[in-house]
Amino acid sequence: MNQSNPNAFPPALAHGTIEEVFTDVFCISGAMETVLMDMDWRFSRNMTVVRDGDRLILINTVRLNDEGLAQLERLGTVTDVIRLGALHGRDDAFYLDRYQASYWVMPGIKTEPEHGARPLEPTSTLPIGDASLFAFETSKIPEGILHLQRDGGILIACDALQNWLTPDEHFCDSSRERMETMGFFTPANVGPVWHQVAEPKAEDFHRLKALEFKHALCGHGEPVRNNAREAFGATFDRLFQQAD
Template sequence: MYSPAFPHQDIQELFPDVFWVHGSVRVGPGMRLNRNMLILREGRELTLVNPIRLSDAGLVDLDALGDVARVVRLGDFHGADDQFYVDRYQCLFWAQAGQSNYPEPGIDVLVDEASPGPVKHSEFFVFHNARYPESALLLHRSRLLITTDSLQYHKEWTHFSPVSKLAFRFLGFHRGMNIGAPWLKRVTPKGGSMQHDFERLIELDFDALVGAHGQVLRMGAKAAVRTEVRNLFGLEAEI
């Protein structure tokens, strides 16, 4: 049985052939928060990244953009709507090995740093030290980094219920760039650290960022991530 379609905004173009949907999800009684999907277009082919199920009207708009050819899952903790799209469009499913929270659909194309990106001029970044699969996708033409839970930019709290706002503040989320605290706690190896992964990520050439939650940061994302990494890991020197 598929998850329902929750309220979402219309498909909007971020960069040439890069679109996003700012939507929502209910995670428990009184708990609602936002969620984002990216749509990449190359010719007539569409790639859905961090999929969220669209309403019937949203699906009409999606079909008007092109033909869904692949679904890309970047994080193990997201994936509730992947099967819906794979079944609807009979498209390919891309993900890292070891998916546990949503073991279906079966993986057609394995994601790793040796894999070509799903569209031209793109590449995957993999968090090597994470206990659960997590990656990011860099689009070189737009210098856009697409993440899931690892990095989230929160400008405001659209689609958040009052209870969710309080919960997020309690968990340490703030306005601006965030390394997701619940995600970090779950993926950090016992006695280990994710610091090196974030130091590698900062070496990528990006200026914009959008995660599976929050809003789009169109400029200055790399500097914001650098500051968050330095603050979180207590680093004195510039990285």
């Protein structure tokens, strides 16, 4: 583990504690601060941690404070970081540096050469034994979803799938107001900004709906338990019915 230069990376923002949502699958919610359209935004985002033996694989990284890192390290050893979406990645470099982890990235996402990124493709041998990758083929920006073959099927998504039900403690008032009008707080949703930027076609969602899964853990919002395939399937039908 390398702890030589933590100040070289974006700082840790407010976050909660790590919670085990399924056996050996953990989630933590934290804040994101950014500037978009010349406006300041603050909202929540999620990191998922999958434990495979004593190895930890981080998806949609959120930098943790010292207390959070200690909790993480009690779970196992961080060996891999997975980047599923083009619009995330703020905290990947911190974990790559601290743990000298392997980096798995969707093709088309630019990374620093020193990170030695490995291609994250449906044909890749992934660092999670029971996982496969679903890759969007029609979107204008790279995006993937991990499909875990456990507990009836678990999807781990980035921005394409979201499940923000209400604003949480990580939202500022202006972001909450803007995002309410933009339709972000919709159960089992396709991410509104991602949808606008990526312009995916209906056929990707037909393929996604055909997968067997009961649950979904998204980059934003609450876990969807037990009825994820039905809930997201209804959203896909609503959003893409004109394209069928």
